[in-house]
Amino acid sequence: MNLPLILLGKLVFYISRILKIGSGGTWPGEIALKLNPNIIRFFSVKLKKGVIIVAGTNGKTTTSLMIRNILQHQGYEVLHNDSGANLLNGIASAFIQQISWWGKLDRDWGVFEVDENSFPAVISNFSLDFSRDKQLVIVFLNLFRDQLDRYGEVDVIAEKWTNAIKMLPKEAKIILNSDDPQIAYLGKNIKQKVVYFGLNNTKLFLDGPEHATDSIFCLNCGNRLTYDGIYYSHIGIWKCEKCGEKRPNPQVSEWPSPLSGVYNRYNTLACVATALCLGIDSEKIKEAFTDFLPAFGxxxxxxxxxxxxxxxxxxxxxxxxxxxxxxxxxxxxxxxxxxxxxxxxxxxxxxxxxxxxxxxxxxxxxxxxxxxxxxxxxxxxxxxxxxxxxxxxxxxxxxxxxxxxxxxxxxxxxxxxxxxxxxxxxxxxxxxxxxxxxxxxxxxxx
Amino acid sequence: MKLKIAWLYRDLMSTYGDRGNIICLTQRCQIRHIDVEVKNITLETSVKELNKCDVIFMGGAQDRQQKLAGGDFLKNKGPVIKKMVEENIPSLFVCAAYQAVGHYYRPYKGADIPGPGILDLTTKHLGDQAKRLIGDISAEIINIKELNGKTIVGFENHGGRTSLGAKLKPFAKVIKGFGNNGEDGYEGAVYKNAIGSYFHGPILSKNPHLADWLIGCALEIKYQKDVELEPLDDELEWKAHDFMLKRL
Structure with missing residues (x-):
């Protein structure tokens, strides 16, 4: 029975908030997971519509907030780890914070940003009944060198993701950035439905490549990739002239971004691809963006x-x-x-x-x-x-x-x-x- | 005076801010009105270009990129660098490059990855359960007569443990951190004017004395005369250096 666990978790949450310890985003979940490692499975069954997961080095918080806003604009109740706590304990905490003291969870969707390394562990913790029309959408934004001392190198993360996708049910939908070679490659030979997003705007090409690039060699044959143009880092319109591997054509490539910066155009496209994939009308998506306020920081x-x-x-x-x-x-x-x-x-x-x-x-x-x-x-x-x-x-x-x-x-x-x-x-x-x-x-x- | 810097595999082996070393070397030359040119030596570059260089730098890489560079390094660039190092060309190999210039790298599974043996050393990975050696590091230089007793500060992040051959001398004695293998208390290696080090990424930025040693050495070898480098305003460099020494 998980009720005592929820009570305990919620108490921890309020105590840490009152004492301003500042760990309210992770402690309740940490304790609950210690007492019941399957707690997220138990919670996730209660979500009425399904789960959307956002992973990637940059843009997780903004993209998941955009998706949440669109769903809310549609009248859905959304559970979201908006504090940015995106490890297993942060996700468990988000559930505990929003579930009632009696264990009732009145939420349609769960929208979660998930840490790169934790993705395999998190995804294996969700339980969704696809026979009852529940949905699982996973968004992969990009992969850049980031905190190498903690995360390890981007290839290692990509390999973990590839293996995790293999374990996913075929009903899941995968949203991928066509312009990041390593992300696009995740969509090769998988059984799930894939939707690609990417930019088709030659005006935004950089004059020359930046120094910091991580995926500029073909994942298929190892040859150096050729770019028609680069938007930033290794993100651009790429192809391999040796084996013919190339950037997949994005199904979603144009949408006005509510925030400045090319990176936010990508966040917007990822969000729109997700919303369209869920069957949300494009007019409704537009409306939802009109009053978008950025996430903290x-x-x-x-x-x-x-x-x-x-x-x-x-x-x-x-x-x-x-x-x-x-x-x-x-x-x-x-x-x-x-x-x-x-x-x-x-x-x-x-x-x-x-x-x-x-x-x-x-x-x-x-x-x-x-x-x-x-x-x-x-x-x-x-x-x-x-x-x-x-x-x-x-x-x-x-x-x-x-x-x-x-x-x-x-x-x-x-x-x-x-x-x-x-x-x-x-x-x-x-x-x-x-x-x-x-x-x-x-x-x-x- | 003029210097040509060879930057090995900048598009494959430059994962941890390694570019900082090239920026430091270049600017410390330019301020002194030494003409400086950086030659990008990568997979497609001919070794003729490499041969014309006066200083060599090679940095850190991810496994996949290191593998991509590995074949070319072993067959083409490595043997040329070996000869250049024998001819006293000053060189700096950090992180993955330090491992790559040895005789072999032994991964925890699979066959040994052979190296050109530019430095007499070998590296082993002790298994995926073995702790990676990660963190800020400081050490005292030994075995470079102009720099002996001076400190260096930086960051290390490596899974492999390196052992030096009987005649190869370590570069420094670890003050705080792990160094070559986390056991013998030594860091890096020195052979003639070549330095290998686990201080990864921008090792020269907070260690301007090391940058200047490489420049001075390169000029002396090239022009076959004593060179006295004009001192620069390094207040900020030393502040950053001392700050880390104190914090560690």
Missing amino acids: RQEEIEIHGKKIKIFLSKNPAGFNESLRTILSQGAEEILFVLNDRIPDGRDVSWIWDVDFEMLPFYITPVVSGDRVYDLALRIKYSRQIHKLPENAVNLPQRPILIYEDLKKALDFCILSPKKEKTLFILATYSAMLEVRKILKGRKIL
Whole structure:
């Protein structure tokens, strides 16, 4: 009987909320899973319509929020791990938080973002009765190098996913990014229905490839892939000239994005592909997007003392480059970078050398902070030293890099800057983003 | 003066911010008005290009990419680099490249992966249950007379354990961290002017003395004369270095 478990889990949830321990997103689930490892199976049977899972290195939180909004707009009740806790314990916690004290779960859909490594474990925990028209949709967004010390390398994750898909029932539907070679390849020879999404917009091609790419060799024959154009990192219109493997034609390739940045176009397409796959009318999807507000820390806007602030979670080279391009296209002049090296950020900060800080215009005075403020300042120093200076002017004085070990002081400095009308853009790693929110909003997550 | 840097397999073996080393070397030359050119040496590049270079760098990789590079390295580039290293060309091999320049890499299953034996070392993976050696690391350089006693800081992340041949000298003595095998307390290897190290990714960024040693060495070998490098403003480099030394 799971009722005592639910009671216990909910108590833990409220206690941690009252005491502001801040682990309300994982503890209740952790304890419940310890006492009953099958608890998610027990919960998931109660979902009336089905489950949608979103996996990928970047865009999970935003995409799952978009899907949730569309479903809610359709009048469905949705269970969603919107705190971003996306391991098994976070998903169990989301159930416990939303189930009633008597064990009743009045939800149509479960929408879950799932950690890359946890995907196989999570998926094997769901139980859905397809004979009763329940649905399982899985969205794979992309795979980039990210926290290699924790996740391992992208090939290892892709292999885990391939094996997990093999174990899925044939009724499941798989939504794949056609423009990420490694993701597209997941759709080869599988028994489930596949829907591809991707961009067909040559205007968005980059002038040249970025340095940080992970999947630019053919997964079929090992030959170097050729690109008609690249949107970012290794995402683009690819083909292999040796074996003929090529980017599948995307069924969903055009949709106005409610958020800026090419990466958000992909998140939008993934969400729309999912909604269409569920049979939701395109007019309804459009309506649902009109009042979309970003998830915490993902282009989230905050105003403090009349200063507009936009927070961009930026946690790996592909995402960081996209954030940089997006804010520069919005005319960013005041930028605060925050780099932490705690467990949710990855302990290794080497990746900042794969970020193209060289695109920062010379007139910007970057402000830096975080646990690894000196590493970040050093990276930015080397991106500016020679770059974009007139010839023979190597020794010109540079715009300084402002270094604050103390994040509060960095924020004070930025917010009190004399140019009130300028938006402050904050690019921060995960725990740094939470800290920024805590200082600015008094709480870390929602 | 002019230097040509060979960057081996930048599109295959540059997983952990390895590019940082090329950026550091390049800029530290440019500020001193040393002409510098980076040659991308990858699968399709002829070894003739490699032969013209004055410094060699090769970085870390994922398994699949390392396999893709492995055949070409063993057959084409490796033997040329071996000869260049014998001719005192300064070289830096980090992470996967450090393992690749040995005699072989023994995975926990499957056959040994042979290497060109540029450095007299072997690497073994002890099985999928064996702990990966991951974390911040600091060490004290030994066996490079200009740098002995100086510290280096960085990050390591490797499953393989490396043992050096009887005559090969370690690069450094571990202060905090694991190093070659987590057992003997040593890190990396030095042979002539070649350095192998588990300090992965941008090892040179917080260790400017090491970057300058490579540059100075390359110029002295190329121009056959003593070279005194103009000192640079490295306040930030040393701040980042000392910050990690203290924190560890």
